[in-house]
Amino acid sequence: MARFNTRAATARPTSRVTSTGRVLRTYEGGRGHERDARSELFLLAVSHFVSEQTFYETGTDRDDRFTGLVRELAVTDPEWTAGLLGWLRGEGNLRTASVVGAAEYVKARLEAGATGGPTGRQVIASVLRRPDEPGELLAYWTFRYGRSIPKPVKRGIADAVRRLYTGKALLKYDTPSKGYRFGDILNLVHAAPDPDKPWQGELFRYALDRRFHPDTAEPPASVPVLGAHRELMALPVAERRAVVTAPGGAERLAAAGMTWEALAGWLQGPMDRAAWEAVIPSMGAMALVRNLRNFDEAGVSDEVAAQVAARISDPDEVRRSRQFPFRYLAAYQHAPSLRWSYPLEQALGHSLANVPALPGRTLVLVDRSGSMFYSRMSDRSELTRADAAAVFGTAIALRAEQADLVEFGTGSRPVRFRKGESVLKILDRFGDLGGTDTTEAVRRYYRKHDRVLIVTDEQYSYSRHGDPTSQVPSDVPVYTWNLAGHRAGHGPSGTANRHTFGGLSDAAFRMVPLLEAGRDADWPWVA
Known part of the structure; x- marks a missing residue:
């Protein structure tokens, strides 16, 4: 008699964020599930704005947890850690966490005497993608570890400098307000110019003169933008x-x-x-988005406004800018003129291009509890994790074949929408629902759906009915989008039909069709 090769046999795909089996308590007192070190670091990294405080953790506690995990895995699993850090700065588009992580990667491996795997030089170079970031990394290193800079850090920065330093970069980022000027960095890391850029040697010399001999520094003719800039300044x-x-x-x-x-x-x-x-x-596309209010207050013409609208809603511009969808929500909330509403709606849609059109019936639950409102997306933003959750949940619901969209906190209620409706208009219907009873929300609204998606910080309160995912039959997939990276999850993950993803971009959405096609979902940076 066949035991395995039967018609009922189906693939049981798994995802990479994995629970250990150890039971913890969430900050709210619910039954939590510990994740392994890689999973915990991934979820924390993709939601971590350095020094940012959340409802449950101080900024210092989160920073310490992040650096501790990086340092541990840099030694025990360097290939994976290097892949995470490079992806985090690239597709993940998180600057500070990746720069801090790269510095800690080098420090931990030097202290442990570790060899093999990606070098510190390679990892440092991989996270420096903008001309001001070599200075950011040096400032972090000297603040934390003093002015003795090890060779892997110097060589990685030198590689990045050759790739990033141009005349325009010098004008934009080499300002007196910086602790490390371009000249300081060149002096420290001894970066040789790129042989394929004959003008770069003269640029480097000018950067040094501009820093150490400003009265006699002369812009080189080989970099015309510097001469043109000097003429204007004169x-x-x-x-x-x-x-x-x-x-x-x-x-x-x-x-x-x-x-x-x-x-x-x-x-x-x-x-x-x-x-x-x-x-x-x-101006760049995101600089335009950030200044829409200023354009209106200055009274720019309708003709110029139409050009701005075309730029900010162009799908190629949106893709190149690699901005999180909530940036467009912030612009929508702060721009006074209605002439920006439709272009911002289009841009938001383009930024969510990877949201799949899920077949069948989908239950989408969006966390609108107090902790989601307390935590802002960054120190410079008024938007909260509650805003991000609403953006993603609404996009999933609109794209699905059939969807029930529900917001939850202490209580829960449906959020009504029509197919083809504006994401930005639907967001106005969400509220602030207090505490976090995720389990009851799932119990109340799950009605034989084909899948359940929960966008949350996973910090649910104690329930006599168990964790939220246990309310759904084991043969029905439950996908959790974790927007906070806290240690304990609200349910198991990495098992069949229980999957946790993280982050504020839509990269993880690609994993849902893979899993439902019976394929395992790997880490986002693994081809």
Whole structure:
């Protein structure tokens, strides 16, 4: 008699975020599930803004947990850790956590005398993607470990410097407010110019002169943007606004690498309509998104506004900017004019391009408890994890064949929507629901759905009915999106039909169709 090869045999795919089997308590007192070190670090890393405080953890506690896990895995599992850190800065688009993680990777391996696996030099270079980041990494290292910089850090920074330093980068990021100027970094790491960039040697010399001999520093002719910038800076203040309004003014500003921040200081006066209209053509897509309110207050013309709208809603621009979807929600909430609403809706849709169109019936539960409102997305943002949860939950529900969208806290209630409706309009229907009774929300609304998706920080309160995932039959998939990275999960993960993902981008959504097609879901950076 056949025991295994029967018609009922089906694949039981698994995901990488895995529980150990050890029972913990959530911060709310619910029955929690411990995750292994890799899973805990992954969920913490993709939700971690360094020094950011949450409802349940201080910023220092989270930082210590993050660095402790990085240091442990840098020694015991360097291939995996290096892959995480490179992906975190790349597709994950989290700068500070990846820079801190790379520094701690090097420190832990040096202390342990570890060899084999990706070198510290490789890991450092992999996380430095923007010209100001070599200085960020050096500042972190010296603050934490002193001014003795080990060779792997120096060599990784030197590799990044050759790749990142240009004339425009110098103008934008080499400012007196920085603790490490470009010249300081070049002096410290002894970066040789890229032989494939003949102009870079002169650029490096100018950066050094600009830092240590500013009175005699002369911009090299081989980097035209530096000379054009110096010409503008030499103009008397009284003549500068005429440059903005003259024919070809926008082109001259762009050729001189003039950012909107630099333009505001250069004019030594208000950023009026003419100033904005001159600099808008050379602004990046996300700089445009962040300044929509300023454009309205200055009264930029409808013609220029239409150009801005086309830029910020262009799918290629959205893809290149690699911004989290909640950035567009923030812009929508703060821009006073209705002329930006539809372009922002389009941009939000493009940023959620990986959300799958799930077949059958889907139950989507969005955590709107107090802890989700307490934790902001970053120190510079007013948006909360509750906002992010609502964005993702709504997008899933709109894209699914049939979906029930529910918000929960102490209580729970459905969020009504129609197919084709605006994500941004639906978000206005979510509320603040107090405590966290995830289990009861699942019990109340699960009605033989084909799958359940829960977007949450996983910190549910004690329930006599057990954890939230136990309310769903074992043959029905439950997907949890963890937006906080706390240690204890609200249910098991890594087993058949129980999967936990993390992060504020939509990369993890790709895993759902894989799992439902009977395939295992690997870490996002594994091809």
